[in-house]
Amino acid sequence: xxxxxxxxxxxxxxxxxxxxxxxxxxxxxxxxxxxxxxxxxxxxxxxxxxxxxxxxxxxxxxxxxxxxxxxxxxxxxxxxxxxxxxxxxxxxxxxxxxxxxxxxxxxxxxxxxxxxxxxxxxxxxxxxxxxxxxxxxxxxxxxxxxxxxxxxxxxxxxxxxxxxxxxxxxxxxxxxxxxxxxxxxxxxxxxxxxxxxxxxxxxxxxxxxxxxxxxxxxxxxxxxxxxxxxxxxxxxxxxxxxxxxxxxxxxxxxxxxxxxxxxxxxxxxxxxxxxxxxxxxxxxxxxxxxxxxxxxxxxxxxxxxxxxxxxxxxxxxxxxxxxxxxxxxxxxxxxxxxxxxxxxxxxxxxxxxxxxxxxxxxxxxxxxxxxxxxxxxxxxxxxxxxxxxxxxxxxxxxxxxxxxxxxxxxxxxxxxxxxxxxxxxxxxxxxxxxxx
Amino acid sequence: xxxxxxxxxxxxxxxxxxxxxxxxxxxxxxxxxxxxxxxxxxxxxxxxxxxxxxxxxxxxxxxxxxxxxxxxxxxxxxxxxxxxxxxxxxxxxxxxxxxxxxxxxxxxxxxxxxxxxxxxxxxxxxxxxxxxxxxxxxxxxxxxxxxxxxxxxxxxxxxxxxxxxxxxxxxxxxxxxxxxxxxxxxxxxxxxxxxxxxxxxxxxxxxxxxxxxxxxxxxxxxxxxxxxxxxxxxx
Ligand SMILES: Cc1cc2nc3c(=O)[nH]c(=O)nc-3n(C[C@H](O)[C@H](O)[C@H](O)COP(=O)(O)O)c2cc1C
Ligand code: SF4
Ligand code: FES
Numbered sequence: 088x089x090x091x092x093x094x095x096x097x098x099x100x101x102x103x104x105x106x107x108x109x110x111x112x113x114x115x116x117x118x119x120x121x122x123x124x125x126x127x128x129x130x131x132x133x134x135x136x137x138x139x140x141x142x143x144x145x146x147x148x149x150x151x152x153x154x155x156x157x158x159x160x161x162x163x164x165x166x167x168x169x170x171x172x173x174x175x176x177x178x179x180x181x182x183x184x185x186x187x188x189x190x191x192x193x194x195x196x197x198x199x200x201x202x203x204x205x206x207x208x209x210x211x212x213x214x215x216x217x218x219x220x221x222x223x224x225x226x227x228x229x230x231x232x233x234x235x236x237x238x239x240x241x242x243x244x245x246x247x248x249x250x251x252x253x254x255x256x257x258x259x260x261x262x263x264x265x266x267x268x269x270x271x272x273x274x275x276x277x278x279x280x281x282x283x284x285x286x287x288x289x290x291x292x293x294x295x296x297x298x299x300x301x302x303x304x305x306x307x308x309x310x311x312x313x314x315x316x317x318x319x320x321x322x323x324x325x326x327x328x329x330x331x332x333x334x335x336x337x338x339x340x341x342x343x344x345x346x347x348x349x350x351x352x353x354x355x356x357x358x359x360x361x362x363x364x365x366x367x368x369x370x371x372x373x374x375x376x377x378x379x380x381x382x383x384x385x386x387x388x389x390x391x392x393x394x395x396x397x398x399x400x401x402x403x404x405x406x407x408x409x410x411x412x413x414x415x416x417x418x419x420x421x422x423x424x425x426x427x428x429x430x431x432x433x434x435x436x437x438x439x440x441x442x443x444x445x446x447x448x449x450x451x452x453x454x455x456x457x458x459x460x461x462x463x464x465x466x467x468x469x470x471x472x473x474x475x476x477x478x479x480x481x482x483x484x485x486x487x488x489x490x491x492x493x494x495x496x497x498x499x500x501x502x503x504x505x506x507x508x509x510x511x512x513x514x515x516x517x518x519x520x521x522x523x
Numbered sequence: 524x525x526x527x528x529x530x531x532x533x534x535x536x537x538x539x540x541x542x543x544x545x546x547x548x549x550x551x552x553x554x555x556x557x558x559x560x561x562x563x564x565x566x567x568x569x570x571x572x573x574x575x576x577x578x579x580x581x582x583x584x585x586x587x588x589x590x591x592x593x594x595x596x597x598x599x600x601x602x603x604x605x606x607x608x609x610x611x612x613x614x615x616x617x618x619x620x621x622x623x624x625x626x627x628x629x630x631x632x633x634x635x636x637x638x639x640x641x642x643x644x645x646x647x648x649x650x651x652x653x654x655x656x657x658x659x660x661x662x663x664x665x666x667x668x669x670x671x672x673x674x675x676x677x678x679x680x681x682x683x684x685x686x687x688x689x690x691x692x693x694x695x696x697x698x699x700x701x702x703x704x705x706x707x708x709x710x711x712x713x714x715x716x717x718x719x720x721x722x723x724x725x726x727x728x729x730x731x732x733x734x735x736x737x738x739x740x741x742x743x744x745x746x747x748x749x750x751x752x753x754x755x756x757x758x
Contacts, residue, residue: 090744097736098746105727164555176619176658183732186700207555214566214603215615215659217672217710218701218725224713225722250553253714255562255601258657272561272587274600290556307746319746327746332734333621333662340663340734356738374620406621406662420620424657430600514626515666516679 089319089345091352093327095307096300097343100187106222108229111190117235119306123198124243131202135305137313139325144170144261144298145372145401147324147390150305154295156285157203163292165205168270169196171212171299172254172261175373176424177404180329181299183341185212185219189226193249195302197235198309200247203295207248211266214253223251258428262476263296265430276432277476300329321347324389324400334369334407335361335513347392350405351384364409368492372401374421375481377488378414398488411517413508414493415500418485419447425482436479439470443486450497453505460490460497538578543571547586550716558587561597563715565604570711574605603714610645612690613707615656615669616683622658625665626679631655633680638687650691652707663731664699671710673698676729700729 099105099114111117123131136151157165169192173181185192192210200208212220227249230236238246252270254260260269264278267289288294304326308316317325324346330353333339337358344353350369360366368378371388377398379386386396393400408417426440446463449455467483474480490497499507511517539547546567551560561583568579575598577591584591598604616631617623634653638646645652661667664676668683675686676699689696696704702724713719739745 090739090742090746092735092739092742092744093746094736094739094744095746097732100728101733101736101740102727104723107723173660174658177621177662178658179660179662182660183728187727187732213660214562214601214714215656215669215672217713218674218698218721221702221713221718221722224716224718228718251716252559253563253566253716254603255565255714256603257601269562270559271556272558272597274597315747330735331663333665334625338731338734339665340731342735342738344735357734404662408624412624417620417624420618420623424619427657510624510628513624514629515677516626 091348092342092344092356093319094343095327096184096188096191096303096329097341099191100183105187106189106226108190108226108233111188115310116190117194117233119194119198119309120235120241123201123309124241124245128202128204131198131309134313135202135308138308138316139313139320139323140301140304140308140316141324141390142298143300143304143328143402145175145399147400150297150301153285153297154199154203156283157293157295158286159204161286161293164207165203166289166292166294167196167200167203167205167208168266168289168294168296169208169210169299169302170261170263170266170296171210172266173299174213174258174261175375175402175404176421177331177333177370177373177406178402179331179333179404180341180402182216182219184299184303184329186222189222190230191303191306192223192299193226193230193235195305196249197240197247198305199295199297199302201245205295206246207250209250209252209270209289211252211254211260211270213260214255220251220253227251257430258424259430259476259478262478265476266296267294274430276430319345321387321389321391323391328403330388330403330405332357332405332407335364335366335409335412336407337361346389346400347387349385349387353405354384354407360407360409364411367408367410367412368414368489369408370401370404370406371398373404374406374424375477375484376401377484378492380492409513411508411513413506413510414489414496415447415451416506416508416510418489419444419451421485422447422482425478429478429482433475433479435470436474436482439466439474439479440482442466443482447486450500451506453500453503456501457498460494464490539571539582543567544582546715546717547582551586553716558589561587561594562601565598566711567715567717569604569609570708570715573608573708607643608645608649609707610650610652611706612650612687612704613652613654613669613671614687615654615659615672617657617659617661617665617667617669618655619658621662622666627666630666630668630678630680630683634683634687637684646691648691651687663734664729670696670698670704671707673701673704673710674729675699676731698725701725
């Protein structure tokens with residue numbers, strides 16, 4: 088039996104000065120290094136494979152398998168790049184992790200780099216989180232001084248340099264090839280694949296790109312074993328993950344649990360929806376994952392089950408909206424976001440997100456007619472699967488799913504001649520009991 | 524490639540002081556390939572110049588051996604780089620969906636009104652630049668406001684007005700889960716990779732970050748250790 092919540096990555100966040108090396112080491116931090124160095128790099132990769140760890144950045148690709156794709160006979164240097172861009176609307180787990188315990192990530196970087204035989208690693212962190220960047224810079228500095236980074240780490244003969252790199256504001260740089268462009272000092276536009284980064288990534292060299300939480304999970308797997316990790320979660324979605332609850336719930340925040348927990352259980356732990364209100368719609372994994380409704384409260388939050396329910400587990404960014412929220416307003420705002428963040432490289436996304444915004448804005452004002460809903464779905468059809476990267480696909484998710492579940496609410500805007508909701512009622516500072 | 528002598532000449536041309544030139548080069552040298560330094564170099568330009576200036580662009584281009592047009596193309600791609608001078612405090616109100624619904628829209632409206640500026644504009648006293656920003660990875664603290672990219676969690680229109688009033692009056696303001704606020708230029712310097720001394724200020728985590736952990740503590744829930752769980756135990 089596994090406990091309902093399983094703090095591993097979050098376990099030291101309440102420790103005194105948790106971000107410091109002293110606090111981290113006092114709890115056994117950096118012990119995974121010696122254990123890893125006593126293994127061959129290939130054995131470290133096998134352990135991560137056996138654990139069943141799947142990428143925590145959204146797509147759920149098996150991490151150990153990704154590492155195994157690095158061609159070790161390629162004479163070029165190998166690189167590890169940590170994706171700390173965390174900009175998918177609703178996603179808010181990596182930032183508190185790096186703020187509270189940057190050393191968990193640094194330790195993970197060292198073990199992971201050792202496994203793929205990289206001697207240089209990068210943390211690409213979004214620029215808009217100043218204090219998190221300070222904590223990362225300090226952690227890296229402390230790790231160097233303590234001999235966890237640099238030359239001949241722990242006397243193992245293994246060398247690693249780690250560079251903290253601040254981005255400059257661009258959601259698309261979370262897409263791994265756009266991130267590499269940013270890291271090479273260019274406009275963040277995705278690259279054509281193949282070649283995949285594992286073969287030709289940063290500086291055309293073999294590169295592994297992993298999410299913060301994926302890499303931060305590695306030390307615990309090395310310390311406790313693949314079986315320990317695989318013993319949590321569901322059949323094909325092993326281990327634990329941080330579930331981020333936000334919105335109209337009594338206690339929003341971070342809840343670390345085995346994959347497969349349900350939203351019903353999580354809301355229950357979080358003290359229920361805010362008083363006097365009920366859940367209307369939610370995102371399972373950020374705004375790019377199709378909206379779900381209360382009908383889906385008992386869907387196990389693992390990769391397979393959420394997929395079967397018509398959405399995606401994504402980043403476990405559970406944004407919860409109650410009945411005071413206008414779904415059309417919500418979707419319009421996300422669509423404006425995609426339009427703003429479209430990198431402009433391909434026509435379906437660049438033009439398509441513009442058209443989507445126009446059509447939606449008209450509907451939200453109560454203008455246009457029912458045929459506009461079909462127009463929207465048509466426009467989505469022209470973007471989904473035809474865009475150069477997944478940003479375009481993601482832009483269609485809120486629209487098509489909201490029309491599927493809330494067609495009547497769109498129509499209500501037309502009959503009402505505008506939005507029938509009072510925006511004040513949905514705010515966190517609305518008087519208790521206010522309703523739309 | 525730039526020789527020392529050319530470097531000295533460009534120093535005249537580009538109007539940045541010698542320290543800045545040296546620091547820009549230092550950033551480029553951190554990377555296996557110099558051009559990787561461009562994003563942090565532009566952050567440094569902003570910290571010195573208060574925005575991305577033509578002089579700053581020239582300097583980056585010269586150090587990296589690329590054209591000014593290329594640097595410009597990068598500078599215009601990323602939203603944190605500003606063409607117009609930014610005030611001492613950049614105030615960003617999150618108006619992405621979740622924060623907007625939770626009150627971000629009302630906060631942004633109130634601040635525009637109170638400061639008498641529009642989006643991406645600076646108050647006459649040069650203190651505050653107001654902008655609406657996208658999701659800043661703090662949705663569990665909605666509605667969120669960022670001041671010089673520090674978290675101001677769980678805001679209301681009133682608390683937001685108080686923050687900007689305090690800043691304009693020169694009173695010390697703290698991030699709700701971070702340090703004393705520095706100026707925008709000082710913040711840009713940290714982003715360029717020159718740390719200040721504030722890493723140890725503020726808590727490890729805010730209350731929402733600890734929501735699940737507190738429950739686990741109360742109920743004695745853990746992920747167990749290797750010894751508690753047989754290898755390959757069925758789920
Ligand atoms: C538009 C877009 C934004 C993304 N943003 C992020 C992000 O902020 N962080 C992240 O880890 N992955 C993000 N991803 C996914 C990455 O491309 C990549 O799959 C991931 O970093 C791989 O790491 P993982 O296997 O450890 O999950 C994004 C993808 C797209 C298409
Ligand atoms: S889908 Fe959008 S973000 Fe992706 S490459 Fe095309 S224009 Fe750029
Ligand atoms: S929506 Fe505002 S911080 Fe995420």
